[in-house]
Amino acid sequence: MSGLVELIVSLFLVLGAIVMLIGSIGLAKFPDFFTRLHAPTKASTLGVGCILIASMIYFSFDLGHLTLKELLISVFLLITAPIAAHMLAKAGLHYKVKLKDNTQNQVLSQRAYQHQSPKDDE
Secondary structure (H helix, E strand, C coil), X not given: CCHHHHHHHHHHHXXXXXXXXXXXXXXXXXXXXXHHHHHHHHHHHHHHHHHHXXXXXXXXXXXXXXXXXXXXXXXXXXXXXXXXXXXXXXXXXXXXXXXXXXXXXXXXXXXXXXXXCHHHHC
């Protein structure tokens, strides 16, 4: 395998690891449920996507033909991660999870808790 391919694979692996580390730090540091939910969902999708791209490049060059298993895993991840985050957010609204005082747009969360549309004010 050429040095260029190894460099590209290494860059994708390091980028994916850094993005997932940032998402993990966001999960630990953000103040309330909804912001904690946002960080790892976005980071895991991008981080695991980078790692899967690195794996696809590595095994395609190693085996001599294009491998699509990683592509199928990426598609599955891109479909399921946002749906899971949406369902967790809806559960948080259903159970009326409290927000921190400095969270922006708390009026919108109060309307969601009461099942009102933001356009009801007009």
